[in-house]
Amino acid sequence: MKKCLLSFAACISLLTMGCGNSASENTAEAVAQKQQTNALLAESKKNASEIEKLNEQYHEVPDERMLNNGGQNSPVYKELQQRYKTQLGAMKQSVEATGAKFVVVIITPEVGKNISALTRYGHPFIKQACTDLGVDVYDLSPVIAAQDARVITQVPRDGHWSKKGAEFLANQLDPILVKYAGHKSTKTYADAERPETFGDLAPSYEEILDGGKDMPYKVTSNAQGLRMDHDIKFPKAKQHILFLGGSQFFSPFLDNEFIATTLLQKKHPEMEIMNAAMIAGCTDDFLSQWEEKAKYSEPDVVIVQTNGTDITDLFFTNRNHMARTKKPYYPSPVEEKYFLETYRK
């Protein structure tokens, strides 16, 4: 009998470790919530099926080679540039509607003289677009390019920041924070309006990841799904700085304590540094993330990380594979023409 009980306890402890609580109260509110969830699930299922169809039909995702042989002048790249600019404009408008300051920082971990075509053609365009839109832009790529890749990144194993690189990045971002130190937004939200999370990480998440590269690192999120170790409190008592961006802000292969935003937080305890960055994100993702959840963190300054990859990442096949929204992206006539000429000849 004791043996049976012990075995039963072992099974139960395992099940409780792996499964969360699924109990819910059978109230009218719960029923309504269930109906809403079912509707969302149905839509999500429909979208997933549509994306699957599109991915089968249009499987390939173009990379830097899109810009080979004069590709920077091609209609498809021009269209993606325009799309990028439109999204940046929409984001600026939405951010500034809250009274927050919208700032763009160009960051790419490319080092040395052999910069990629994505940077060569992308960065001048981004800077010009920001100027046209009246957005403050800081291009950190030249100062990064002058560094030693073996020091600031984890090459040869991976091109993302090393501990030294994160320190370097924090030092580059620091003057930008100081510059906007006095800026205050005007928009506030009631607690009931706020979504469960402001970032895309699961709330209060702590796990070891390795990116499939045997480079283990610990990711910790706060209760609001941001890559940081403490929760954001409301009404806010400090200036809120929100970092939106891709892996350059997320910093895979480094524990929370070593990433640039944590270092900045230590340096500026008078500010609330909020890291909502995601791996493999682009402006399309930052915009949807902002609208859906990040804006409810009531930032006073929003710093968006971008680079030339964000332009080509807007190609519809990339979006269908990578976008966080999981909605189908259909090709424009120009994109379809490019796709067929490139991959179906």
Place this chain on the structure above:
Amino acid sequence: MLFNTLEFARFFAIVFAVYWLVARWPVVQRVVLLAANFYFYSNLHYSFPIYLGAMIWVGYLFAMAIDGQEDQKKRKATLVAGICILGFGLTYIKYSGLILGSIEGLSRWQSSALGILVPLGISYYTFSSIGYITDVYRKKVTREPDFIIYASYISFFPHLLSGPIPSSATILPQFRKPKFPSADQIEQSIAEIGWGLFKKMVVAANVEKTVNYCYAHYEDLNGSTLFLGVMLFNLYLYADFSAYSEIARGVGRLLGIELTQNFKMPFFSRNPGEFWRRWHTSLRKWMLDYLYLPLGGNRGSKFKYVMVMLFIFSFSGLWHGANMTFVCWGLLNGIYFLPYILSDKLTRYKNVVAAGRLFPTGKEAMQLALTFFLVTLTRIFFRAPNMTVVKGLVVKIFSASVLEAPMTLVLQKVAWCIPMLMFEWVQREKRYVLELGRNNMALRVAGYLVIGVLVYELRAKVNASEYYYFKF
């Protein structure tokens, strides 16, 4: 093709069906098995079967040459030549980097040597081949004249990559006329495969990254976290390696071949001697038969006995890898034996601990804990990539920071291993872990279903990683 993948399940289903469908034609059945073995191996890399094929031919021809000799001296010379050739192949492929790299001025050779792709499982089938020709020399087994039977035995896919290292006296004859498994054997196979999948996919896969994290970030972590990390590696290694062995046994039995039981619940050992009688038993038996006994074993003075033991463990360390860390790991294990050798207590405890009781006595519990602790310390050397990391880990673990609170995440991961240990403790007197009530079919079926559900629900949501012992 890993055991815990759908790809393997499909492969095995086809092999199982075809293998038994053609059972009435033994030659065809053997060819089917040999083809399956080589297909399985080629799936890892196209070049691997070439080396395996060469090793099989060498073993086969030398066994023939030894068997054909009447003159004892010539037989011995042929055996030595065979061992040298097989050993040279293994040494060149696996150890040339270490050997050439340690000699100054040979950097040109070193670079070419390091470029060699080491076939997975090479140590296992080299040892199997050496064991076989030695047994033929000793007339412990009759030489296998049928090349296909011999080749199937060496290349048998369930034991090819990670053992158990087969014993030619007990395993080879089974390949001559494999018998369709009985209902009891089929059930035992299912149970062993199920438990193996649980240990690999639920326990090992869920803790693997945390182990890697602890060893990679030893400079940033405190002593208590690192000690837990090393302990977790000890548990992970057991879960991973014993899982492979159990699945291999289950799969082998379904093909009519009963492989050696490689693990006999080693964490329930009362001293290091007992631990080594329960851990990786097929390697231990190989060392015993082909090194320990020829070197004199425990005959002669205690000093000689100790030297033999230290040599065996150092050799075992080198078998695991061409790295000082493995040599130190082996030596440390050998040193653990010294007090027991000197007090003639090494071979105590041949029965199961606390037999017939649910809980151990206080003394037994202390013995179990001490043995586990000692084994855990050896894992510092076993997993660390170099001696710098070993030093870093030892300094931290034996510092005041071992009294600080450990990282919660690492503590939580240790919890994944506890149900495995609890269940194995309860079942430690059974033939296999999932042997549940012989006369109660409903209980058995329920048990298998629970394990199936647990594997499905709790499996780590990551890509299937290789089994740790493949690299050896």
